[in-house]
Amino acid sequence: MTAVRPRWSVIALTSAALAVALAVAQVHSPLRVLVILWFVLVCPGMTIVRRLRITDPAAELTLALGLSVALATAVASIGLYSGLWSPGATLGVLVVITVVAAVLP
Amino acid sequence: MGIPMGLSVRDVAEREGRDDARPRHAATASPRVSAVIPTLNEAGNVGWVLRRLPAIVDEVIIVDGLSTDGTIEAAIAARPDAVVVRTEQRGKGAALQAGFAAARGGIIVMLDADCSMDPAEIERFIERLRPGVDLVKGSRFLPGAATTDITPFRRLGNGALLALVNRLYGERFTDLCYGFCVFRRAALEGLRIDAVGFEVETQIVVRAILRHLRIEEAPSLESPRHDGASKLHPCRDGMRVLWTIAEEHRRSRNGSGPAPPRGRATFALALVPLLALLVWALSLRKVNPDIIGPTGLVSVLPALAFVALAALTVSFCVNLGRSRTPTWLLVAHVAALIVMLYGLGAAIEPEPAFEPAYRHVGIAGYIAQTGGLNTSIDAYFNWPGFFILVAFLSRVAGLHDALTLVPWAPLAYNLLYLAPLLVILRALTADRRLIFLGLWLFYATNWTAQDYFSPQAAAYLLYLVVIAILLRWFTPPVERTTPGRRAAVLAIAIAACAAIVSMHQLTPFAVLAGMTALVLFAGCTTRLLPILMAALIGGWAAFLAIGFMDGNLSGLVGGVGALGGTLHSNLGARIGGDPGHRLVVDTRLALTGAIAAFALVGWWDLWRRGTSVRAATVLGLAPFPLLGLQSYGGEILIRVWLFALPFAAYFAAAGMVAIVERVRAVRLTPALAGATAVLLAGFLFARYGNDRMDAFSRGDVEGVQALYRIAPPGSELVAVSQPLPWQSRDYASYDYERLTTLLPGPPPAPDRPHVPLTYRIRDVLRSTAPGRAFIIVTRSQIAGDELVGTGGTPASEVQRRLSVSQLFHPVYRNPDAEIYALRSRPGSSA
Numbered sequence: 019m020t021a022v023r024p025r026w027s028v029i030a031l032t033s034a035a036l037a038v039a040l041a042v043a044q045v046h047s048p049l050r051v052l053v054i055l056w057f058v059l060v061c062p063g064m065t066i067v068r069r070l071r072i073t074d075p076a077a078e079l080t081l082a083l084g085l086s087v088a089l090a091t092a093v094a095s096i097g098l099y100s101g102l103w104s105p106g107a108t109l110g111v112l113v114v115i116t117v118v119a120a121v122l123p
Numbered sequence: 124m125g126i127p128m129g130l131s132v133r134d135v136a137e138r139e140g141r142d143d144a145r146p147r148h149a150a151t152a153s154p155r156v157s158a159v160i161p162t163l164n165e166a167g168n169v170g171w172v173l174r175r176l177p178a179i180v181d182e183v184i185i186v187d188g189l190s191t192d193g194t195i196e197a198a199i200a201a202r203p204d205a206v207v208v209r210t211e212q213r214g215k216g217a218a219l220q221a222g223f224a225a226a227r228g229g230i231i232v233m234l235d236a237d238c239s240m241d242p243a244e245i246e247r248f249i250e251r252l253r254p255g256v257d258l259v260k261g262s263r264f265l266p267g268a269a270t271t272d273i274t275p276f277r278r279l280g281n282g283a284l285l286a287l288v289n290r291l292y293g294e295r296f297t298d299l300c301y302g303f304c305v306f307r308r309a310a311l312e313g314l315r316i317d318a319v320g321f322e323v324e325t326q327i328v329v330r331a332i333l334r335h336l337r338i339e340e341a342p343s344l345e346s347p348r349h350d351g352a353s354k355l356h357p358c359r360d361g362m363r364v365l366w367t368i369a370e371e372h373r374r375s376r377n378g379s380g381p382a383p384p385r386g387r388a389t390f391a392l393a394l395v396p397l398l399a400l401l402v403w404a405l406s407l408r409k410v411n412p413d414i415i416g417p418t419g420l421v422s423v424l425p426a427l428a429f430v431a432l433a434a435l436t437v438s439f440c441v442n443l444g445r446s447r448t449p450t451w452l453l454v455a456h457v458a459a460l461i462v463m464l465y466g467l468g469a470a471i472e473p474e475p476a477f478e479p480a481y482r483h484v485g486i487a488g489y490i491a492q493t494g495g496l497n498t499s500i501d502a503y504f505n506w507p508g509f510f511i512l513v514a515f516l517s518r519v520a521g522l523h524d525a526l527t528l529v530p531w532a533p534l535a536y537n538l539l540y541l542a543p544l545l546v547i548l549r550a551l552t553a554d555r556r557l558i559f560l561g562l563w564l565f566y567a568t569n570w571t572a573q574d575y576f577s578p579q580a581a582a583y584l585l586y587l588v589v590i591a592i593l594l595r596w597f598t599p600p601v602e603r604t605t606p607g608r609r610a611a612v613l614a615i616a617i618a619a620c621a622a623i624v625s626m627h628q629l630t631p632f633a634v635l636a637g638m639t640a641l642v643l644f645a646g647c648t649t650r651l652l653p654i655l656m657a658a659l660i661g662g663w664a665a666f667l668a669i670g671f672m673d674g675n676l677s678g679l680v681g682g683v684g685a686l687g688g689t690l691h692s693n694l695g696a697r698i699g700g701d702p703g704h705r706l707v708v709d710t711r712l713a714l715t716g717a718i719a720a721f722a723l724v725g726w727w728d729l730w731r732r733g734t735s736v737r738a739a740t741v742l743g744l745a746p747f748p749l750l751g752l753q754s755y756g757g758e759i760l761i762r763v764w765l766f767a768l769p770f771a772a773y774f775a776a777a778g779m780v781a782i783v784e785r786v787r788a789v790r791l792t793p794a795l796a797g798a799t800a801v802l803l804a805g806f807l808f809a810r811y812g813n814d815r816m817d818a819f820s821r822g823d824v825e826g827v828q829a830l831y832r833i834a835p836p837g838s839e840l841v842a843v844s845q846p847l848p849w850q851s852r853d854y855a856s857y858d859y860e861r862l863t864t865l866l867p868g869p870p871p872a873p874d875r876p877h878v879p880l881t882y883r884i885r886d887v888l889r890s891t892a893p894g895r896a897f898i899i900v901t902r903s904q905i906a907g908d909e910l911v912g913t914g915g916t917p918a919s920e921v922q923r924r925l926s927v928s929q930l931f932h933p934v935y936r937n938p939d940a941e942i943y944a945l946r947s948r949p950g951s952s953a
Binding site: 063067070074085 | 293332490496507508509514518519521522528539545584589592608618619
């Protein structure tokens with residue numbers, strides 16, 4: 019595993035910041051829906067998968083989608099089953115995963 | 124003897140009437156193995172090389188760079204059937220490009236003419252080119268190999284450049300700058316080689332790595348050349364190799380891959396999918412969904428939409444037939460097809476389609492509002508992964524409910540399926556025609572409509588991800604990678620498996636069947652993964668779905684082995700209804716039959732040619748045992764076909780190509796365009812043929828909204844039949860029933876004491892609904908009855924009886940929907 023390439027780190031961190039900002043500001047617009055879907059379904063997984071340095075974009079996206087969906091489902095489900103249902107906190111955990119994976123050397 | 128430029132020895136020999144210059148193989152038969160040998164003043168060597176070629180080589184291409192020492196004459200003397208291609212462009216790479224273009228064999232050997240490589244090794248190389256391997260490259264540094272030709276300086280340079288390539292791409296090759304290789308033709312064409320000098324060997328290896336070709340190394344002995352001097356300049360050519368490595372790496376980082384062909388033709392071809400999409404979108408602007416006929420959406424599609432689809436199909440087939448078409452352009456065509464086929468609903472239908480999608484929105488809404496599950500309501504809450512994910516997403520996205528997402532679900536899901544499908548097909552073959560035609564057929568024939576807003580659609584995405592991982596990284600021939608990377612992708616597969624188990628009842632069994640089949644029959648190395656998957660399925664049922672399993676175990680396992688009943692509920696009970704619906708069902712059967720027939724031909728052809736078919740075969744067959752487990756509400760056959768379709772489509776693509784190649788009078792592009800156009804027309808009937816009932820009008824939806832306004836929470840809401848766009852809100856606040864469930868079976872026979880229908884409805888409502896009950900009948904329910912029938916009193920007849928009954932009174936009415944409530948006393952208003 020190696021550090022994530024800077025360009026993707028910038029995209030992932032910007033997406034995370036935008037997702038949080040739109041959610042906190044309670045903006046109601048299609049932009050918020052698109053940003054949230056993009057962030058949750060792609061960014062956490064892609065940020066981790068990029069560290070594997072897989073050269074094929076289709077394989078990289080496949081792994082990123084699988085990991086992102088699995089992570090979001092797992093984090094939200096653990097919250098719900100443990101009686102701590104909180105969509106905001108779930109988003110926060112995904113943001114932390116993304117940021118850590120993006121900035122770790 | 125001088126030979127005019129561009130003419131082969133065969134041409135010249137025929138002109139001069141020499142019999143001995145005829146090829147050894149019949150003129151019409153395709154050669155199996157072609158050897159491409161570049162020459163420049165190798166008169167003293169080429170004869171020895173050609174005479175040592177093994178018999179398996181049945182075509183020899185000599186690419187001569189204007190030799191002046193009698194090289195061509197020496198070549199003809201040693202091998203009269205050799206094809207000579209003369210090229211003015213200097214450089215080994217340029218010569219090889221010309222030779223590859225002239226070679227006709229399915230397997231191509233590349234070797235030097237200076238006697239440094241022993242042609243007798245070719246047979247060993249070809250033995251290593253077993254099914255699934257695309258390229259065998261010689262190595263002078265493997266055990267059993269040796270070189271007596273290389274200088275210490277060249278050895279040092281080769282080692283440094285090799286270390287760089289291995290470091291960049293995580294490989295463990297032992298040699299780099301050695302030009303003794305054997306390729307499959309399809310794999311070589313995909314590399315689009317354009318290097319002109321000695322760096323061509325490096326470009327081939329690096330592009331093969333980037334294209335994820337299966338590369339094997341074979342030990343080889345390198346000797347000093349017999350005659351003449353080497354044309355290699357270690358410093359100059361070493362720098363060119365270094366530059367090639369850097370340039371290829373830069374392109375791969377930018378995602379641009381090997382340089383695409385330039386020119387107006389490619390640019391024009393790239394415009395076709397864009398223009399087709401534009402025409403398609405413009406043609407749909409004035410479609411009136413209110414006049415959808417019994418054959419579904421096709422009846423309202425304008426002619427221009429079909430023109431756009433036909434143009435895209437022709438353009439795709441033209442590009443598929445060009446070996447230099449860039450990959451992105453083929454992907455763009457498939458993406459445009461997905462938008463055209465699966466965006467139709469979002470573009471035309473005034474309201475989201477499919478009744479279950481509304482129910483799924485309601486369940487997610489319940490979870491979002493309460494932050495909990497109600498496992499006593501129904502099975503959905505026992506496998507809630509998808510609904511929890513949707514509840515979370517719709518909350519953080521600021522949506523009132525997830526209904527906004529429903530129309531876009533088929534389009535979004537199918538676009539998401541594209542990446543894992545591409546990985547799966549690339550793992551099965553290096554032939555780009557089969558990869559992209561397989562993709563095209565998957566999307567052009569997937570009539571199953573399991574991509575709406577549903578747990579099945581999300582679980583299917585993860586199914587594709589898991590299968591893609593297992594095929595690419597764990598099933599031979601596997602991609603070379605580091606142990607750490609392999610462990611990481613396995614962890615991702617396990618995480619995806621866990622998500623699937625939490626989302627869906629059926630898909631985990633399809634994953635389990637697929638991975639077990641791969642381990643047992645295709646050499647997949649993740650032997651413990653099926654056991655882990657079985658444990659996940661069992662663990663979920665035992666601990667997190669116990670509330671459902673406790674009361675429904677007998678119902679779940681009762682169908683095991685009852686194949687006859689399953690086939691009846693999946694086939695017999697579905698083939699019926701009005702003529703329009705029967706046409707839809709017949710088209711679905713015909714599409715399935717066509718793909719299955721092409722797939723059988725493709726399987727036979729690939730097997731006959733020695734291509735590995737094991738992994739694709741077992742994955743295509745693995746879902747079928749699920750038929751013996753459950754009828755799955757009469758849908759198991761549809762789901763089994765869905766899980767098998769990627770592999771059926773791959774074999775069907777191979778079958779189509781094989782048929783077209785056999786029938787020599789037919790050209791590939793028009794034949795494929797015709798065949799796929801017929802399949803696409805069938806798809807539009809099969810997929811959207813039931814839209815008169817599956818899609819809802821504004822009146823249908825407004826009727827349901829009125830029902831929620833009128834009926835106080837706790838009421839019983841009764842649908843006369845199905846489908847109805849309800850349950851997207853207040854999922855647990857009402858008691859939802861269907862009249863066909865409350866009053867099952869046909870009306871009483873005439874010889875039985877006659878109880879009027881409305882009295883029977885009143886009586887059953889009084890017994891099941893102590894509070895208030897409301898009956899809703901809509902256009903969609905009447906259309907559903909007309910199309911498929913319910914076996915009970917038709918919805919239109921129930922509506923007529925209710926409208927004239929003294930027992931019920933209308934509380935809401937629009938042109939498409941009516942709501943009735945039970946009067947407290949006959950004739951009273953409440």
